[in-house]
Amino acid sequence: MSSLPAREAPTPSAAPAVIVRTVALDSDEPLLAYLPREAGQDEVVSWVRRGEGLVGWGTALEFSASGTGRFSAAEAWWRSVTTRAVVRDEVGVPGTGLVCFGSFPFADDSDDVARLVVPSTIVGRRDGHAWVTSVTLEPQLLPVGAPSVAGEADAPHGVTFADGSVSPSDYAHAVAEAVKRISSGALDKVVLARDLIATAREPIDPRWVLRRLAERYENTWVFAVAGLLGATPELLVRRDQGLITSRVLAGTIRRTGDDEADLALAASLARSSKDLEEHEYAVRSVAEALAPHCSSMNVPESPFVLHLPNVMHLATDVAAVSADDASSLTLAASLHPSAAVGGTPTERAVELIGELEHMDRGRYAGPVGWMDARGDGAWGIALRSGAFLPDDPTTIRLYAGCGIVAGSDPESEVAESNAKLIPMRDALASD
Template sequence: MTSTPSAATPTSLGRLVARSIEVADPGPLLDLLPEDAPTAWLRRGEGIVGWGVAASVRTSGPERFDAAVDWWHQVSASAVVRDELAVPGSGLICLGSFAFADDPGDSVLIVPKVVVGRRGDRTWVTVIGDDEVSPPPDLVAQPEPRAPGEVVFADGSVGGTAWEAVVAQAVQRINAGELEKVVLARDLIASTEAPLDVRWPLRRLGSEYEMCWTFHVDGLFGATPELLVRRERGLVTSRVLAGTIRRTGDDERDLALAATLARSSKDLEEHEYAVRSVADSLAPHCTSMNVPESPFVLHLPNVMHLATDVAGVVPDTDSSTVLELAAALHPSAAVGGTPTDVAVAMISEIEGMDRGRYAGPVGWMDASGDGEFGIALRSAEYGPGPNGTGRVRLFAGCGIVAESDPESELAEAQAKFVPVRDALAGR
């Protein structure tokens, strides 16, 4: 299999064979995951989980999306697929996670050995291998994952006070006319008593944030509220979030705050930039589009967001895969800024950390190019720590515009750490 060595490093593989069969409902999908390379993409109990690695490719640099698409075209073109359901998520699929920045741009696509999916009242299992595949495994709930033990949090690359100064610098440069908006992020380091069993936070995120897309791909996990793009049988949709306010836990007070958010000129301005960037990026691929004039308020357990669902129709003459559409959208104003090139350059200059795959596209794609990619928000990367401990790096970002207040932005970032931070709790 040919590829550009600097851009893509594939596993060696022959022809893949994928077989999907309908099965009885096995219960919560996240409960099925073993420790063997678990992957997940779920919302409200529907979606896909997988384990094992039948094939994978690692890509990097500015061409990371193109290299991944080329590899997937080669894999899917040669594959044998037996799919008795023919529903989104059945058949041959891959899951992927892509870096925010071009340099170094480390990204990955993974084809699991086993995939279990649910859509509506239908559940299926797909077994993928390099020959005539084995019978599907027994689908039984796994034991409770190993708890992370004591968790100690510390500032990451930039402390809170220093980050407020970075925000103030960005506001100054916005008011000087350099740009309209920039999204600045910070990280938080969690040291866990034991190496992290990612299934522990995944189960909690899936339960507490069921309106979000709970995901895990190659060490990156989270529960994102933002769908970057879905492509399904010619229809393209994208959920845009920008403009945030923290919830108090008092329903009456939160309703008043939601009304305030819906009228906030600062947040409406930030949201307009994000919607415009998505609509402009999708327009070349669509024959018609629906862009609502006003956002709605999305209520999540920890925060509320201004949200807009953009939809479009992709003609048969446009063969763009969902990953190519995600690449066209990335980075949107919701995670980069406006103008995008100026904002991304400023992020590299003043943010003070490597985002890795935080705020990059994460999701899945099938052999026809349909699928879903979200933005890797409310997320974290994990790996081994010293002396048999674990290390988890949490991320949170805020849209900075001319009226932004550094102290308020820091409080918003702290609120966005809450989903993953709470999911790590417990012994």
């Protein structure tokens, strides 16, 4: 793995030349079914929603960076890769040709590092087109055959859960202190997270987790990059042939499982002053960050309620037209951290997170997604997620966070964080 100090931009010679070939694939198999059993937990990549997207395995190239310069270093490295690549693309839709997958730490001072990965094999589907891409360092184009469909994934066995760095009681105390700071006028909103440790008797098969998430949460983007995996409902930004879109989520209520009761809860969420205030901060932060890169923008006046199997969110879809050549990664960097995962004002909120949270988020709540050689791509926020512990394939650290404003109640926020842990907890179940 190549790694550079955060403030040093790599030169074009830092990346070797790659040979890339994309061919059409005649298949309607689920994308996640192609992930091979032998692929390691750090080698599996995914960006799948409603049967479309990208999966990959193997490692042709990878890059890491840390600190305040992690985004610019990753962007420079990717430019050097694309400049030296030889690409034969026989399909020609977004996601074909040379593609990288990436995930980035939430905090500048995280012990974790940003990762960019170029898989050696990528399978994709979009708008009725399916394809397979091969990436190699060999100095010639190689034949590309249809990949084999893998067998069933292995269910985890004997999974137990334990408090992580932040227990529920610790979290309640942190929320109470945050509400005091907000009430004093120090800031308007802060997002606080907690963690949970899941341990199995044997190594956990990431394919099992991804398939379960895709089956149960079709409205989310099911992702995996370098040992980080989950199902995020929040699209940080997508750049697609000049169109920029972002889905903002802030304001949450847990579902009961009773349709009639849930409709009443959805109506109450749409009227909740606390949740509407939290949502307004998040939407405003996204619109302000995107504005310098856009010629026009549409921001709906009021949110809609997004229904997921376990919770409902206030949601707003922002759409804009690109005014420059900023890549999807550059746009994601300009948005991070949004008010949905940091708070308002950003600098004060991030400082308070460092003071009250008592854990390293790692790549939780950071950008995760993919980008092609043109800079088009999609980046979500790594929510409803977990990360394999380094050198321990039996253990995943799960994360969940809640937006705290003046009207927040500590016990209610603990309950909301529990609800947000359900997708990953259920995905680790063997039944």
